[in-house]
Amino acid sequence: MKIAQSLSSLLLPDGMNRHHAIRGDVVDSLLQSFENCRPGLSDEKIHGNNEEVTQFFLNIYEKERPRLINTINVQESFMSNEAREKFFAEIDSMIRTIVIPGYVRLATAYTPRERNDFYLIPPRFHFLERFGWAVAGMLLGGFVVWAPFIPIWSKEWVLPFTVIGLVFPNVRKIFSIKRYENDLNRMVAKAESEIDRIEMDYTSQQLMSVTPTVSLDTQLHTPESAHTETNKNPEKVKARGGN
Helix, strand or coil: CCHHHHHHHHHCCHHHHCCCCCCCHHHHHHHHHHHHHHHHCCHHHHCCCHHHHHHHHHHHHHHHHHHHHHHHHHHCCCCCHHHHHHHHHHHHHHHHHHHHHHHHHHHHHHHHHHHCCCCCCCHHHHHHHHHHHHHHHHHHHHHHHHCCCCCCCCHHHHHHHHHHHHHHHHHHHHHHHHHHHHHHHHHHHHHHHHHHHHHHHHHHHHHHHHCCCCCHHHHHCCCHHHHHHHHHCHHHCCCCCCC
C-alpha cells in the first residue's frame, strides 16, 4: 500500500479518504491516447525535427487536459482549491517536460521500424532479407554439424536452422514490440511514482490542517454554566443502564 494512502486511511475522514490518491492510470491513459493517435504522425515529422513531433503530442495532451483536471477534482476533493491548483500545476509541468519528451524519444525511434515491419531494408526488398536470414541459418546449421567440438553430426539439423533463419524477422518483430511496451510501462511507473511523491506532500499538508487539536486553555476554561446545569439538575445524570 502506498504511504500516502496509508496515512489518509488512518487519519482522514471518510469523505476525504473516499477519492484519495490520483492513480497511475492517468499517465497510462494519456500514453494510450498517444499510441492511438501515433498512426497520424507523418513520416516527414518523424524523420524531421523532434520539435514538430513534440508539438503533435502536445496538441493531443491539450485535448486530454480537461479530463485530467476533472480526475484531480474528483479524486483530490479533500484538498482546498488552492492546493488542487498547485498539485495540478506540478503534474502538468511534469507531463510537459518529462513524460511527453520521453515518449517522443521512444516513439520516434520505434515508429519507423514498425512501419517497415521491423525489417532492415526497404519494403520492396523484404523477401531478400528473409531469404538472406534463411541462408545464414543454413550456413550456421552446416557449421554446427561440421564443428568437431559440437556433439551434433546429423545433417538433418541444417533444416531447423534454416527454418529459424526464415522466421527470424517475425521473431524479431515480436521482441521489438514487447521491448517497446516494456519501455512505455517503465515510463508510466516512474511517472506514477513521482505523482505519488507529490501527492504525499500535499496529503501531509492537508492532514496537518485538518487534524483536530484541543488547546490546554480550552480544557481549563470550561464554561461555568455547564457545571451549574449539572448541579441544578442532578436527576438528569444517569449511569449507563439505569432506568
